[in-house]
Amino acid sequence: MIFLMLTWGLEYIFAKQALTVIKPLTLIFFKYLIGYIIVLIIKLKAEGKKFMKKRDIPIFLFCALFGEIGYFYFEYTAMEFLPVSIITIVLAFVPALSILIDKAVFKKNITRRMTIGIFFCIFGIILVMGVDYYSLFQGKIIGYMLAFSAVITWNLYNFLTASLHGRYESATLTLNQMTCTLLMIWPYAIANLPSRETITWEIIGGILFLGILGTGVGFIIMVRSLYILGPTVSATFSNFLPVTTTLFGWLFLDEIISPMQMLGGSIVIVAGYIVIREKGRVEENTNGGTD
Numbered sequence: 001m002i003f004l005m006l007t008w009g010l011e012y013i014f015a016k017q018a019l020t021v022i023k024p025l026t027l028i029f030f031k032y033l034i035g036y037i038i039v040l041i042i043k044l045k046a047e048g049k050k051f052m053k054k055r056d057i058p059i060f061l062f063c064a065l066f067g068e069i070g071y072f073y074f075e076y077t078a079m080e081f082l083p084v085s086i087i088t089i090v091l092a093f094v095p096a097l098s099i100l101i102d103k104a105v106f107k108k109n110i111t112r113r114m115t116i117g118i119f120f121c122i123f124g125i126i127l128v129m130g131v132d133y134y135s136l137f138q139g140k141i142i143g144y145m146l147a148f149s150a151v152i153t154w155n156l157y158n159f160l161t162a163s164l165h166g167r168y169e170s171a172t173l174t175l176n177q178m179t180c181t182l183l184m185i186w187p188y189a190i191a192n193l194p195s196r197e198t199i200t201w202e203i204i205g206g207i208l209f210l211g212i213l214g215t216g217v218g219f220i221i222m223v224r225s226l227y228i229l230g231p232t233v234s235a236t237f238s239n240f241l242p243v244t245t246t247l248f249g250w251l252f253l254d255e256i257i258s259p260m261q262m263l264g265g266s267i268v269i270v271a272g273y274i275v276i277r278e279k280g281r282v283e284e285n286t287n288g289g290t291d
Helices: 002-018 024-047 054-078 084-091 094-106 112-131 133-138 140-162 170-191 201-228 231-238 241-252 259-290
Strands: none
Touching: 002 084, 002 201, 002 231, 002 241, 024 054, 024 170, 024 201, 054 084, 054 140, 054 170, 084 112, 084 140, 084 241, 084 259, 094 112, 094 140, 094 259, 112 259, 170 201, 201 231, 231 259, 241 259
8 A cells, every 4th residue: 555655646747747748538548548458357357257237337427427537637637727745635635525425415423533533624725725825816726626626526436436336346346437437538538639749758658657557556456455454544545645746746846835735734634544544433333233
């Protein structure tokens, strides 16, 4: 998982480099096309040749629309307006919003620790955005709106995907979503290919990194982590992605965030950790009581 956080941190760097010449949806297409081959091999070897059931096709299409397409489109487009480190800090709000949706839609209880964690997540993001107050109306507000849209679409994706877990193995579920993603965006991607002279070996290498390590191998690591460490510990690791992204953004993109934004980001990370751990504890107790 440490390796995966480093890999995903670098993924933002390679994505931002590629997006200088490639449109977001086109980049998503090539990234997923490469990752698809890896996941397909794993799926056929480990889970056989069964794919999706007809009744689940609409759900898979919505998963692809909100998760793979919507999430990455908003995230990649936000890179035009915000440093990658700030984007990942905003994305760390995903667990907090997930709990709020659980409360509003599914009427699940929220413990005092969850409430405190959510409050500090919001407070930390306010600190991050507050530093940019004067520049919000000069374009950065668009970046924040895109980043928050990514948070919303990822939560929708998570809830839709959760409804499929009992009917599909992990590799099959992922492959089905990738299939829908590729089918939905390939016409746009092919129609919006970058000109040949703009493609460098650095861009090609970055896309290969995104597809092979970020998507294909990243899927293997995450699935294995969920099996060995469990969902709570795995999610805790994921919440530290802003740390690696900030480091690589500083090293390779010369991006600098202010001390106040670092403080706000630290608050978001710690609060997110509290929320994830508390949610995991509550779910374990609930499952234990049910058993």
